Amino acid sequence: MASVYRTEDCQFTVDRDALIRRLGEALQGDNLLVDDEAMRPYECDGLSGYRQMPQVVAIPETVEEVRQVLRTCSEMNVPVVARGSGTSLSAGALPHPQGVLLSLARFNQILDIDHDRRIATLQPGVRNLAISEAAAPYGLYYAPDPSSQIACSIGGNVAENAGGVHCLKYGLTVHNVLEVTMITMDGEQVTIGSEALDSPGFDLLAAITGSEGMLGVIVEIKVKLLPNPPTKDVLLAAFNDVETAGNAVAGIIAAGIIPGGLEMMDGPAIQAAEDFVHAGYPTEAAAILICELDGSADDVEAQREHVCRLLEEFGSEDIRVAQNDDEKARFWAGRKAAFPAVGRISPDYYCIDGTIPRRQLAYVLQEMQKLSDDYGLRVVNVFHAGDGNLHPLVLYDGNVPGEFERTEELGGKILELCIAVGGTVTGEHGVGMEKINQMCVQFQTPDLNQFRALKNAFDPQGLLNPGKAIPTLNRCAEFGAMHVHHGELPHPDIPRF
Amino acid sequence: MTSNDHGDTLAQQVADAADNGTPLCIRGRGSKDFLGRTPKGDVLDLSAHSGIINYEPTELVLTARAGTPLAELEAALSESGQMMPFEPPHFGDASTIGGTIAAGLSGPRRPWAGSARDLILGMRLINGQGENMRFGGEVIKNVAGYDVSRLATGSYGTLGVVLDVSMKVLPLPEAEVSLRLDHTEVDGFNAVEQAFRAGLPVSGAAHDGEQLRVRLSGTKLAVDAGIRHLGGEQDDDPTTFWHALRDHRLPLFTDDGPALWRLSLPPLPDTPDLPGKRLADWGGQQHWLRTDASPEQVFGEAERLGGHATCFRGGDREGDVFQPLSPGVRRLHERVKTAFDPKGILNPGRLYAGI
Ligand SMILES: Cc1cc2nc3c(=O)[nH]c(=O)nc-3n(C[C@H](O)[C@H](O)[C@H](O)COP(=O)(O)OP(=O)(O)OC[C@H]3O[C@@H](n4cnc5c(N)ncnc54)[C@H](O)[C@@H]3O)c2cc1C
Ligand SMILES: Cc1cc2nc3c(=O)[nH]c(=O)nc-3n(C[C@H](O)[C@H](O)[C@H](O)COP(=O)(O)OP(=O)(O)OC[C@H]3O[C@@H](n4cnc5c(N)ncnc54)[C@H](O)[C@@H]3O)c2cc1C
Numbered sequence A: 001m002a003s004v005y006r007t008e009d010c011q012f013t014v015d016r017d018a019l020i021r022r023l024g025e026a027l028q029g030d031n032l033l034v035d036d037e038a039m040r041p042y043e044c045d046g047l048s049g050y051r052q053m054p055q056v057v058a059i060p061e062t063v064e065e066v067r068q069v070l071r072t073c074s075e076m077n078v079p080v081v082a083r084g085s086g087t088s089l090s091a092g093a094l095p096h097p098q099g100v101l102l103s104l105a106r107f108n109q110i111l112d113i114d115h116d117r118r119i120a121t122l123q124p125g126v127r128n129l130a131i132s133e134a135a136a137p138y139g140l141y142y143a144p145d146p147s148s149q150i151a152c153s154i155g156g157n158v159a160e161n162a163g164g165v166h167c168l169k170y171g172l173t174v175h176n177v178l179e180v181t182m183i184t185m186d187g188e189q190v191t192i193g194s195e196a197l198d199s200p201g202f203d204l205l206a207a208i209t210g211s212e213g214m215l216g217v218i219v220e221i222k223v224k225l226l227p228n229p230p231t232k233d234v235l236l237a238a239f240n241d242v243e244t245a246g247n248a249v250a251g252i253i254a255a256g257i258i259p260g261g262l263e264m265m266d267g268p269a270i271q272a273a274e275d276f277v278h279a280g281y282p283t284e285a286a287a288i289l290i291c292e293l294d295g296s297a298d299d300v301e302a303q304r305e306h307v308c309r310l311l312e313e314f315g316s317e318d319i320r321v322a323q324n325d326d327e328k329a330r331f332w333a334g335r336k337a338a339f340p341a342v343g344r345i346s347p348d349y350y351c352i353d354g355t356i357p358r359r360q361l362a363y364v365l366q367e368m369q370k371l372s373d374d375y376g377l378r379v380v381n382v383f384h385a386g387d388g389n390l391h392p393l394v395l396y397d398g399n400v401p402g403e404f405e406r407t408e409e410l411g412g413k414i415l416e417l418c419i420a421v422g423g424t425v426t427g428e429h430g431v432g433m434e435k436i437n438q439m440c441v442q443f444q445t446p447d448l449n450q451f452r453a454l455k456n457a458f459d460p461q462g463l464l465n466p467g468k469a470i471p472t473l474n475r476c477a478e479f480g481a482m483h484v485h486h487g488e489l490p491h492p493d494i495p496r497f
Numbered sequence B: 001m002t003s004n005d006h007g008d009t010l011a012q013q014v015a016d017a018a019d020n021g022t023p024l025c026i027r028g029r030g031s032k033d034f035l036g037r038t039p040k041g042d043v044l045d046l047s048a049h050s051g052i053i054n055y056e057p058t059e060l061v062l063t064a065r066a067g068t069p070l071a072e073l074e075a076a077l078s079e080s081g082q083m084m085p086f087e088p089p090h091f092g093d094a095s096t097i098g099g100t101i102a103a104g105l106s107g108p109r110r111p112w113a114g115s116a117r118d119l120i121l122g123m124r125l126i127n128g129q130g131e132n133m134r135f136g137g138e139v140i141k142n143v144a145g146y147d148v149s150r151l152a153t154g155s156y157g158t159l160g161v162v163l164d165v166s167m168k169v170l171p172l173p174e175a176e177v178s179l180r181l182d183h184t185e186v187d188g189f190n191a192v193e194q195a196f197r198a199g200l201p202v203s204g205a206a207h208d209g210e211q212l213r214v215r216l217s218g219t220k221l222a223v224d225a226g227i228r229h230l231g232g233e234q235d236d237d238p239t240t241f242w243h244a245l246r247d248h249r250l251p252l253f254t255d256d257g258p259a260l261w262r263l264s265l266p267p268l269p270d271t272p273d274l275p276g277k278r279l280a281d282w283g284g285q286q287h288w289l290r291t292d293a294s295p296e297q298v299f300g301e302a303e304r305l306g307g308h309a310t311c312f313r314g315g316d317r318e319g320d321v322f323q324p325l326s327p328g329v330r331r332l333h334e335r336v337k338t339a340f341d342p343k344g345i346l347n348p349g350r351l352y353a354g355i
Helices: A016-026 A036-042 A063-076 A128-138 A154-160 A204-208 A242-254 A267-277 A297-313 A325-336 A338-345 A358-375 A403-420 A436-442 A445-458 A473-482 B007-020 B070-079 B097-103 B148-152 B185-197 B220-230 B240-246 B295-304 B327-340
Strands: A056-058 A080-083 A100-103 A110-114 A119-122 A177-183 A189-193 A217-224 A231-239 A261-266 A287-295 A318-321 A348-351 A379-384 A389-396 B024-027 B042-045 B052-056 B061-065 B120-126 B132-136 B161-168 B175-181 B202-207 B212-218 B260-264 B277-281 B286-290 B308-313
Touching (some): A036 A100, A063 A080, A063 A100, A063 A217, A080 A217, A119 A128, A128 A154, A154 A217, A189 B327, A204 B327, A231 A325, A242 A287, A242 A297, A242 A358, A261 A325, A267 A287, A267 A325, A267 A338, A267 A379, A325 A338, A338 A348, A338 A379, A348 A403, A358 A379, A358 A403, A389 A403, A445 B132, B007 B024, B007 B042, B007 B161, B061 B070, B061 B097, B070 B097, B120 B148, B132 B148, B175 B220, B185 B202, B185 B212, B185 B220, B212 B220, B212 B240, B295 B308
Parallel strands (some): A056 A100, A080 A100, B024 B042
Antiparallel strands (some): A110 A119, A119 A217, A177 A189, A177 A217, A231 A287, A348 A389, A379 A389, B061 B161, B175 B212, B202 B212, B260 B286, B260 B308, B277 B286
């Protein structure tokens, strides 16, 4: 298979034997993998349509080892791709063909749960769910909860600014991280942020959060913990069409209610989830909303009455309130298992992550249906409806020649649709390798130049995760030439080849 | 576009200044001239670049030009029953949203509702080369590209001239109450933390050395539950004290006296050990202090406690007014500054000498 990396991003000269020798000195025992067989599990992340073997895989155990690896690579001008749990859906952790894949998997210790002050200190490889489990005895939890939370690492969450079903009320990773210690490409350790609520100078913590492993390697993280809400109610409402469900979402928020979670699934997603987890979903519905309300008991009761009234006004004829913890878990189970459920009805699926202004939902759904018909590929929809983050899943069969390429193309069209209505190509999964071309559509030349200048400020040699997230102007010129948008070329100022 | 959009003219002014190497002093309305190190350079006036560009209440998003007065935004928001959750301070009637975001200032609600940077969604920015750039957007979740909008928030205009900002807004609470309780500082803030853990809608917690002040904002039911839980006496008007605190109109701020310092600290139990009059806000994580102590002493104490200090008003505006940075972080600041403003013309030295 041809590399998905462009030639211009592979202009490094690597002496593999020398690299193995130097890294062997830097790392203990079995912390360096060099055989194809051993490295194979690292050739892709959660977006398995993209695969690439690295030169070597380094799995350090101490911060000092991380520093040595980075320093060595800096001296030898070798690219480095950091990897947490490898669940990225944008090929963010895809290895570089000339580089070192640096796994943080052995940094899996929870260093401290300061329950009085609600702060957890973590190594980057700690799994997201493990934080909430460790905090649970104190009635606390870590709010951002990606659906991949049993597997994904907190380091990967910071690098992607991960979200989850509770973001609408409790924020993204960027709102819940207090401090990050990272190693820059030249091997220097810097601590950014603090246990206080802000820091002097530039907000470098915001720059690092969501930087997709391109500014530094994160080796320690402090996050804020939140108290478990005393009461939670989960509602499920069925609708006869997706549009009214979309209007109900806007209506709830317009009424001044910010639910703990507000998710939508369309008919095919409901069906797939029901067949998989038997959550008791109304399979004849065109759409369901799952709404979680949390707070003190009185408050939740009042909100529940209000939301039920609104759902009815907006046309739901089937509104269910979970009666006990079991039923609450069941209402959520179908949503949380939506991706694997879809995985059962199709050989492969491709997850898209565009975000749109909520009011454009009905229009975007219609247009997506047209695209789906044009390409002859089915699209199943799961949304973080409350914050306008769509996850259309395109169903395809990777064994049918050309189908992945067509799927990718359809995905690209959907993302451009999101941009056209005032949205973005990625709400939470990151740009990675996957959406890099669409960055040329979303941003103009000065914006992209500024991103690159910022990257250079942290990594002047351009060794951290090269070829991802921020497209070169050459790439945009080529992409733009193939791809004229609204009859006008993006980046008219770039020479075309 | 309407005549209130001066983005292109402003970008040209910056580009010219970059060509000539002329430093610029970016100014909203100058209400915070006292803040930061002494402003220097030709004034780049943002006050005419004003007006709300887009406000869609059901999207919980508002976009406005930098020169828009906070008061105008607040009026538009309250008409739709919404607010800026970070409760920006008003220093004078004409404080602009651009100046507020550039200074990264947040009010008493911050620990529970988020800060200015937390609520920023997108920004149009002119860099030091006079290039007009756009980052983020008007949607709540957006991870495309580096988060430049948040990076620029609180940078005092040293990275770019803010043209427009998009931010998340939230519904106004249905009910609000302000309570006075006879607690010592640490006990009082612990009681507030317990109330918060019990799910009560805390939206302010301050201690003036004598009394604990607590504000509750939420549904009527939740606020009533909070009153039952905490006890204490209710203020007649729940906004009086909190607005005076937010806008620095309490005697601690307005009385003559030594320099006013702000300390931003980790959660309790530690409180700063420095001479002078002190008021604690943010549940004990933000302290306002009038003190004769030397900058070295104040910075040292803030560092010992794991936080940082700012000389907010008075004091030596030629020396460091913001907490000195560690060498590694300072180096990154220099490089980031160069990445945005290679000629060093945007508010040079306002934040740190050489930046
Ligand atoms: C079934 C499924 C459901 C998902 N649901 C969600 C969801 O609801 N919300 C959501 O936001 N995401 C979701 N994701 C995407 C993914 O789980 C997140 O992006 C997650 O944050 C990635 O974490 P990771 O540890 O797997 O990182 P990886 O995939 O290993 O890496 C991701 C990126 O982070 C960088 N990185 C990793 N660790 C470090 C480090 N220590 N220092 C510097 N850079 C580092 C890598 O270089 C790469 O660019 C889902 C994925 C799957 C497979
Ligand atoms: C005639 C007149 C009388 C006045 N009388 C009073 C009075 O009696 N009392 C009083 O308190 N005030 C008075 N003012 C000041 C007025 O209230 C202020 O102008 C106003 O409050 C706004 O200042 P600002 O918040 O925009 O922030 P500023 O103080 O202008 O700016 C704060 C910081 O942010 C930077 N900055 C500002 N805007 C941007 C931007 N768009 N992009 C990047 N960086 C930016 C600045 O460089 C600075 O570092 C008066 C003003 C006038 C013209």
